[in-house]
Amino acid sequence: MYSEIVPHTATADEIAARNPAGIVLSGGPSSVYEEGAPELDPGILQLGVPVLGICYGFQAMAKQLGGEVAHTGRREYGSTPVEVSQAGSLLEGVPVDQTVWMSHGDSVAKAPDGFQVLASSAATPVAAFASDERKLYGVQWHPEVKHSPYGQAVIENFLHRAAGLPGDWNSGSVIAEQVERIRAQIGDARVICGLSGGVDSAVAAALVQRAVGDQLTCVFVDHGLLRKDEARQVQEDYVAATGVRLVTIDAEDRFLDALAGVSDPEQKRKIIGREFIRTFEDAAEALVLEAKAEGGSSIKFLVQGTLYPDVVESGGGTGTANIKSHHNVGGLPEDLTFELVEPLRTLFKDEVRAIGRELGLPEVIVARQPFPGPGLGIRIVGEVTRDRLDLLREADAIVREELTAAGLDSEIWQCPVVLLADVRSVGVQGDGRTYGHPIVLRPVSSEDAMTADWTRLPYDLLARVSNRITNEVAGVNRVVLDVTSKPPGTIEWE
Numbered sequence: 116m117y118s119e120i121v122p123h124t125a126t127a128d129e130i131a132a133r134n135p136a137g138i139v140l141s142g143g144p145s146s147v148y149e150e151g152a153p154e155l156d157p158g159i160l161q162l163g164v165p166v167l168g169i170c171y172g173f174q175a176m177a178k179q180l181g182g183e184v185a186h187t188g189r190r191e192y193g194s195t196p197v198e199v200s201q202a203g204s205l206l207e208g209v210p211v212d213q214t215v216w217m218s219h220g221d222s223v224a225k226a227p228d229g230f231q232v233l234a235s236s237a238a239t240p241v242a243a244f245a246s247d248e249r250k251l252y253g254v255q256w257h258p259e260v261k262h263s264p265y266g267q268a269v270i271e272n273f274l275h276r277a278a279g280l281p282g283d284w285n286s287g288s289v290i291a292e293q294v295e296r297i298r299a300q301i302g303d304a305r306v307i308c309g310l311s312g313g314v315d316s317a318v319a320a321a322l323v324q325r326a327v328g329d330q331l332t333c334v335f336v337d338h339g340l341l342r343k344d345e346a347r348q349v350q351e352d353y354v355a356a357t358g359v360r361l362v363t364i365d366a367e368d369r370f371l372d373a374l375a376g377v378s379d380p381e382q383k384r385k386i387i388g389r390e391f392i393r394t395f396e397d398a399a400e401a402l403v404l405e406a407k408a409e410g411g412s413s414i415k416f417l418v419q420g421t422l423y424p425d426v427v428e429s430g431g432g433t434g435t436a437n438i439k440s441h442h443n444v445g446g447l448p449e450d451l452t453f454e455l456v457e458p459l460r461t462l463f464k465d466e467v468r469a470i471g472r473e474l475g476l477p478e479v480i481v482a483r484q485p486f487p488g489p490g491l492g493i494r495i496v497g498e499v500t501r502d503r504l505d506l507l508r509e510a511d512a513i514v515r516e517e518l519t520a521a522g523l524d525s526e527i528w529q530c531p532v533v534l535l536a537d538v539r540s541v542g543v544q545g546d547g548r549t550y551g552h553p554i555v556l557r558p559v560s561s562e563d564a565m566t567a568d569w570t571r572l573p574y575d576l577l578a579r580v581s582n583r584i585t586n587e588v589a590g591v592n593r594v595v596l597d598v599t600s601k602p603p604g605t606i607e608w609e
């Protein structure tokens with residue numbers, strides 16, 4: 116299904132203008148009785164559009180429709196048994212007794228008039244309600260989290276049964292629609308795209324390539340801070356799969372020279388960002404001149420792999436702190452004169468991966484973990500040098516290989532491997548004393564990188580990784596595991 120996120124302050128008119136086929140009211144941390152608690156324009160529930168309220172959204176709906184929300188003092192948090200008394204269209208096909216994920220203090224004590232109560236829990240007499248006539252539905256629990264095993268079925272029931280919507284928005288239809296749009300936007304002009312080695316720019320470029328073929332030229336700035344094999348995968352595998360014209364700029368020396376003697380993480384990020392922009396600008400200028408010399412159409416457009424969460428986040432918010440300056444090496448100067456092409460603007464990461472697969476991109480690129488723009492530059496605590504990069508690349512490759520072999524790629528969000536280049540510890544190997552560096556493993560599980568927990572990897576896997584790194588990577592004599600959640604730790608060490 117195609118969806119957009121809007122703030123709770125959106126008015127009924129603003130919502131109606133978007134012509135939604137269904138509305139989901141999300142959960143939130145407030146109590147409906149708190150001062151300043153998010154409220155809903157009452158007109159939204161009168162639009163005749165099917166609505167599903169979740170947790171706080173369920174309570175806000177109940178309150179507005181004349182039901183009763185009570186401060187019972189009985190909190191439910193975590194896995195909670197509920198009993199379905201009447202399935203209706205919303206709970207059709209889910210077991211009568213099931214466990215769901217709850218997180219609430221207030222409870223709906225009485226459903227609004229004309230609503231059927233569908234389920235209850237020990238502390239919550241009204242845990243789900245429905246009015247098929249008005250197409251309004253709600254559940255107290257969180258169907259969207261994986262700890263509610265039948266949650267996905269509830270959401271599908273709402274969309275397909277209650278709201279009667281077909282599930283016809285899929286990778287095939289997105290590709291067809293985007294190809295049309297891109298053709299209309301670009302016409303016969305030329306377009307360039309900076310490839311970072313990551314999933315987003317790879318898929319964005321492949322879509323544009325599908326739409327306008329050789330009007331597209333990709334630029335890959337190899338800053339020498341990528342992981343083992345990644346540059347080759349872009350230059351060979353990606354090009355073979357897409358047939359795109361790729362210009363690679365080997366800028367390793369330029370980046371390493373600029374980083375010489377620098378250990379401060381923020382300064383490293385700034386240097387890498389600056390060098391990236393300069394290198395990309397030089398390459399773009401050369402391509403503009405080339406197009407002029409050929410006398411064909413000029414380069415008017417630049418492709419960016421902006422995703423929907425980036426769009427939502429840049430919509431602003433208050434009280435945000437600058438924890439790290441994430442410039443993302445795809446970040447480009449503001450004075451570039453190209454018009455942007457952003458074919459992934461309405462998509463989430465999993466959808467982007469699905470489209471990448473449909474377009475035939477190599478799995479090693481499509482399934483890639485999130486990787487920071489400044490690359491291994493911010494995974495070496497200390498100065499970044501070629502030797503240290505080579506050492507870290509070897510250790511990182513071992514970790515990736517073992518995680519994949521253990522079938523754990525889908526369990527973890529990402530696993531930074533960090534070199535503590537300024538730390539040494541004493542070890543013993545063979546008959547001799549060693550004085551080597553520690554490598555830190557930072558496997559994390561997360562939904563969105565905003566919060567994360569350290570992944571409980573099996574001990575025998577950790578033992579294998581430790582053994583292999585200390586045996587195979589010269590200069591490393593100790594492997595340690597980071598067992599900090601985020602917060603308080605960030606995912607990356609720098």
Ligand code: XMP
Pocket residue numbers: 384438439440441442443444485486487488489529564565601604605606607608609
């Ligand atoms: P932190 O370390 O802030 O990371 O918990 C959250 C996510 O962002 C990635 N990250 C970066 N990405 N430029 C990027 O493009 C950066 O400077 C940067 N720093 C962190 C990190 O890998 C994780 O996915």
